[in-house]
Amino acid sequence: MASFKYQLSNRIGPVTVEDYRRLARRRIPDMVWSYVDHGAEDQKTLLANRAAFDRYAFRRRVLTGNEATDLSTTVGGQRLDLPVLLAPLGSVGLSHWTGERGAAQAAERAGTVSIVSTASTYSFEEVAAATERDHFVQLYPWADPRSGRHDLTLALIERARRAGYGAMFVTVDVAVPGNREVEKRLGMGHPPIMTPGRVLNAAVKPRWWWNFMRYRRMSLRNLTEAAGARAAVDSVGAQLRMMRAELNWDDFAWVREQWKGPLFIKGVVDADDAERAVDLGADGVVVSNHGGRQLDGDVATLDALPAIAARVGGRAEVLLDGGIRRGSDVVKALCLGAKAVCIGRPYVYGLGAAGPAGAEHVVRILREEIARVMTLIGVADLKELEPGLLLRAGEPVPVRALSPPPG
Ligand code: FNR
Numbered sequence: 046m047a048s049f050k051y052q053l054s055n056r057i058g059p060v061t062v063e064d065y066r067r068l069a070r071r072r073i074p075d076m077v078w079s080y081v082d083h084g085a086e087d088q089k090t091l092l093a094n095r096a097a098f099d100r101y102a103f104r105r106r107v108l109t110g111n112e113a114t115d116l117s118t119t120v121g122g123q124r125l126d127l128p129v130l131l132a133p134l135g136s137v138g139l140s141h142w143t144g145e146r147g148a149a150q151a152a153e154r155a156g157t158v159s160i161v162s163t164a165s166t167y168s169f170e171e172v173a174a175a176t177e178r179d180h181f182v183q184l185y186p187w188a189d190p191r192s193g194r195h196d197l198t199l200a201l202i203e204r205a206r207r208a209g210y211g212a213m214f215v216t217v218d219v220a221v222p223g224n225r226e227v228e229k230r231l232g233m234g235h236p237p238i239m240t241p242g243r244v245l246n247a248a249v250k251p252r253w254w255w256n257f258m259r260y261r262r263m264s265l266r267n268l269t270e271a272a273g274a275r276a277a278v279d280s281v282g283a284q285l286r287m288m289r290a291e292l293n294w295d296d297f298a299w300v301r302e303q304w305k306g307p308l309f310i311k312g313v314v315d316a317d318d319a320e321r322a323v324d325l326g327a328d329g330v331v332v333s334n335h336g337g338r339q340l341d342g343d344v345a346t347l348d349a350l351p352a353i354a355a356r357v358g359g360r361a362e363v364l365l366d367g368g369i370r371r372g373s374d375v376v377k378a379l380c381l382g383a384k385a386v387c388i389g390r391p392y393v394y395g396l397g398a399a400g401p402a403g404a405e406h407v408v409r410i411l412r413e414e415i416a417r418v419m420t421l422i423g424v425a426d427l428k429e430l431e432p433g434l435l436l437r438a439g440e441p442v443p444v445r446a447l448s449p450p451p452g
Contacts, residue, residue: 126156138262354382372414
């Protein structure tokens, strides 16, 4: 018989991704929070990403005898314990001093990999040296503003290769930076605008403040080795200048020539674009709208997924990101054709609330939720997840001949 557990207070720690969000909100200063948690303009796309999951319900079958215990899969040639990767996020060191390094360590402890952003506050080499497995790397195909040449991009590709990264993700949905008005209002622009109120708002988060001043993880360390505010402003400025709207498919083809490992295109929501990328040699496609941070009014990623999966799913690995906050979201995305998903903000909530252990716990929460949902709908194997397991939420179940129960 189970014995009682005695504790002095009835406060329990975070048990959902949303719990971590609330905790992180309290520990991260408003300026940084505006960068992490908000989207572009009216945040329609940010909200649409979430809302799309709610339009589906599961078609649950009973007495199947199926239990989902093994959630392992492969992505980009790497075996993962669950179909969830950490999406590339820039400037994670602003939220927690361990930044992208802490995120990658959390990922591998939870049995998955992190995709390290070009705009990270730990360099590719620093993350690689602090981790055991080969993580993935994200690349902005930058060009020199004067010559249009790719020297820096080539150097980054070479550094990623030498540091041992497995797959490369080329992000293509940032022709120009998104219009993130909440950031502007809070002074989180380039350069950031500090006011006494904003300094005070950060200073009253003593743990964050202390680590921020001590470790100074604010500059983009793939562009500069220098730490501190000046380096941060200079490196972000360099990044903004190198984002060029004239980059095109030739640039993607060029990256394909340079990178010999698995290559993914990230930021696609159109099946024609997905097909073109695969024709040019992409091994995978990430259906993504940058977490609603770029085009407001963009299609929700879950709505874009089926057409892309139908078009290229047989030839490429299709991943999805945007709005994943529950294991049930992951299962729905896999039913609609994704091989795996990426999470962005959720792991920053974990980091901001409790450091790498928090980020690891976020992934573990999702793993447990995925396994429970699959078992409850009667599916043991990720490969059996298919569109027929979903219904339109709020609509009567269609009268039709039912296929046999799964399994
Ligand atoms: C991002 N994202 C992103 N993507 C990328 O390719 N390179 C980058 O440097 C960044 N930076 C970045 C910063 C922050 C604060 C956020 C929230 C997002 C987009 C990211 O990879 C991913 O597409 C979204 O975060 C997925 O949506 P969710 O999971 O955050 O809802």
